Each structure stands twice: as structure tokens, then as C-alpha cells.
Amino acid sequence: MQGGCACGEVRYELASAPMWVNACHCTWCQRETGSAFAVNALIETDRVKLTAGKPEPVHTPSLSGKGQTILRCPTCHIAVWSHYNGAGPKLAFVRTGTLDAGHDVKPDIHIFTSTKQPWVILPGDAPAVPEYFSAKEMWPAESLARRSALFS
Numbered sequence: 001m002q003g004g005c006a007c008g009e010v011r012y013e014l015a016s017a018p019m020w021v022n023a024c025h026c027t028w029c030q031r032e033t034g035s036a037f038a039v040n041a042l043i044e045t046d047r048v049k050l051t052a053g054k055p056e057p058v059h060t061p062s063l064s065g066k067g068q069t070i071l072r073c074p075t076c077h078i079a080v081w082s083h084y085n086g087a088g089p090k091l092a093f094v095r096t097g098t099l100d101a102g103h104d105v106k107p108d109i110h111i112f113t114s115t116k117q118p119w120v121i122l123p124g125d126a127p128a129v130p131e132y133f134s135a136k137e138m139w140p141a142e143s144l145a146r147r148s149a150l151f152s
């Protein structure tokens with residue numbers, strides 16, 4: 001899967017499928033995206049291969065208070081992925097809207113639905129939680145194994 005920014009300077013490809021995909025309806029993601037929710041694909045950062053350009057890290061406040069580093073194209077400033085300070089730089093949250101075929105990536109869960117926009121109708125085929133959730137309880141075994149390999 002390949003993706004990139006709006007001006008074409010930053011291009012990347014994912015070396016495998018993501019471990020998990022969050023659709024986050026928190027008010028922070030709404031503000032950051034200027035939209036109703038953010039869709040983030042969680043993947044090992046070393047599986048995000050830059051094929052052109054070099055995104056620039058921008059420190060941004062986050063809901064947890066720990067902040068996040070959003071990687072943006074230095075020219076058009078589109079956010080391509082981010083690292084949350086909780087999980088650190090090994091884990092990338094790729095903005096699935098920047099994938100060329102973002103429609104191939106579907107949320108595994110909808111989170112922070114307590115603050116979702118009232119006109120957003122959640123699909124029946126993905127779990128939804130009012131706030132956050134436990135990866136141990138929700139993620140498939142294969143993804144949990146990848147996650148523990150990443151942080152071991």
C-alpha cells in the first residue's frame with residue numbers, strides 16, 4: 001500500500017498490513033483533522049518506508065497530555081502519520097486518508113464515540129466504545145504478537 005501528501009513531495013509505502021485500525025471520534029482528532037473523526041492505521045514505524053521526501057516532525061498537544069509528534073510534509077503540511085508519546089516512535093499511526101487506496105483500510109474499532117458527531121452513523125460490523133479500550137481484549141493474536149515483538 002502506498003500513500004503520500006497532497007503536493008506529492010512525500011511518498012511512502014507500507015511494508016505490510018497494519019496491526020490495527022482505529023477510527024477516533026475524540027474532539028482532539030476532530031480539531032486536528034478539521035473533520036468528524038480520524039482514521040489511524042497502527043503499524044511498526046520500520047514498516048513505513050519513505051520513497052520520496054522527508055516529513056517534518058511537529059509537536060502537537062494530545063488528549064493524554066503527553067503530546068504527539070505529527071509528521072507533516074515540509075511543503076504542503078499534510079499530516080501523513082504520527083507518534084504518540086505514550087507508545088513512542090516505534091509505533092506509527094498512519095492517516096489512512098493519505099493512502100492512495102485508503103478505502104481498502106477499514107476501522108477495526110470506533111473509539112471515543114461518546115463525543116462523536118451526532119450525525120455520524122456507526123457501522124454495525126465494527127465494535128464501538130465510548131472512550132478507549134484494551135488492546136489485549138480486542139486485537140487479534142497475530143497483531144498482539146507483533147506489538148509485543150515491537151516493544152520487547
Ligand SMILES: [Zn+2]
Nearest residue numbers: 005007073076
Ligand atoms: Zn506535500
Ligand SMILES: [Zn+2]
Nearest residue numbers: 024025026029
Ligand atoms: Zn482521537
